[in-house]
Amino acid sequence: MSAAGRSIVIPHLGRVEGHGGIFVKVVGGRVHEVNMDIFEGSRYYEALLKGKHFLDVQGVITRVCAICSAGHTVAALAALENALGIGSSPRVFKMRGLLTLGATIESHALHVFALALPDFLGFDSVIAMAEKYPREVTFALKLKQLGNRIQELIGGRAVHPVNTLVGGFGKLPRHRDLEEIRAALAAAQGPLAGFVELAASIEVPDFAARPTVFVALRPHEEGYRFRGSTLCTSRGEEFPVAEYRDVVREFTVEHSHAKHAALASGETYMVGSLARLALWGDRLVGQAREAFQRLFPRGVEENVLTNTWAQLVELVHCLERGQQVCEELLGLPEEEREMQDYRVRAGRGVGAIEVPRGTLIHEYSFDDDGIIESANVITPTAQNLANTERDLRAAVERLLASDVGSESILKLKLEMVARAYDPCISCSVHVTCL
């Protein structure tokens, strides 16, 4: 190795205007620098919202991302309704919960089966995987479509919901549609159980394992849930979401277009499925509990590469929980719409929700006329970035020490670490590269 050192560059994680990717600098056999950059669009959307009416927030903020649009919607509505001092009716709360489950099914199905599993099984892509696993690849797309169908039914559209409003819903689902969704969720359980067995047969490498602080919302009720009002860490701390600015410190770094985040203590942390399982996995029931025990026989370990398996456990949970929520909604009388009256007043509100990639926080303040004065969105990917760099550093050090082989193998393994976080690299755009 030269005195100037060696650079390992993976430029293809980002997609817009060429920026994004992983950069590693090794000098004298030691890892000198590890940077990861992404295009993270939510910052720009905060600026777009200033001066608009709070009723316009949803139509804009859902376009931060295609696959996270439902999560942004639910988090934004929670924040806006907190600012207005209104709560959700039981039906509205359940419907938003079902919307979140649909979004999680869609997102996890895509990541687990199309983006991560090919890495573990040694395929270039989900298409290449189809030669050996045709039924699995077909089922994965159907599972993703089921997530879309749920979002379409509740949100009014498969992407960028329009039916979700401050105070309620413009249109409520018919009972026969809920029954259809409940049946589809039940029908997916069997094939998904087969995937759990397939995953259990795969050994997950530990080259990126290192001590990690996990952060997730405390579920709002007993059970494994994706909404709550306090943030918990795996060190036993707990904070009200409304005080997130005292807990989560966002900061800029020279090498990244996205903000990074750390706890007030300066420690980096991880949010997402693995964090949720680490904190609340003991609340899982039914087949999800069985899947958790099957895939994590020694409990959750501090190894981000197992995050994909945590997502698989959550997929099983979402299928079961989705059926329960449908059942609960079917127990309510069929109505056309449900909207709560409210009075516009100045206010500030924070809303948080567990989305597929982790804790998503929205904060808005508006004046007496409802005009947005400030907006702040902290995405899970931004929270995970600093931790991702620490994991990448640990991985590079171990892989170089163990003589991993060619540089292409080293790069693939580093990509696996980044991919394990399921980073949201701005799917707010769709550009085809030719």
Add this chain to the structure above:
Amino acid sequence: MLIVGLGNPLMGDDGVGHAVVERLCRLLPQHHGVRAEYGDTDALRLPALWHGEEEVWLVDAVCSGALPGTIHRLDHEALLAAPQRHHHAHRLSLPESLRWIALGVTEMASVRYRFWGIEVHEVAPGEGLSPPVAAAAEYVASEIADRLA
């Protein structure tokens, strides 16, 4: 016939697919047997928009290094054979999405695609297209309407 415009109208030239669909909705008479839909940014949601049409025409923003506003036209075979150019941690490319749809949604396996891509100038937060991309959107909308006339 289903026409789908992909992209995000709040991200500058990425909204060109939407812009073409918007123009087509004005140009095409209702009784044509043609639907033009906004596809947003996830091509894997195409099955949700599909109602059994034999042909699906797609319009998307393109990045190839050509001059902004350049129009790329690909037939079915060329589009599906296009290499995976987005090695992307979060989503699949359009060709790979279409190949997966053909495998996973058997009813759509025989769908024939046609693609219009418009080279972007700037993809950044904000509404409206850059002048060369707006002109290309007008041209593509007219071209599609003429083909359907």
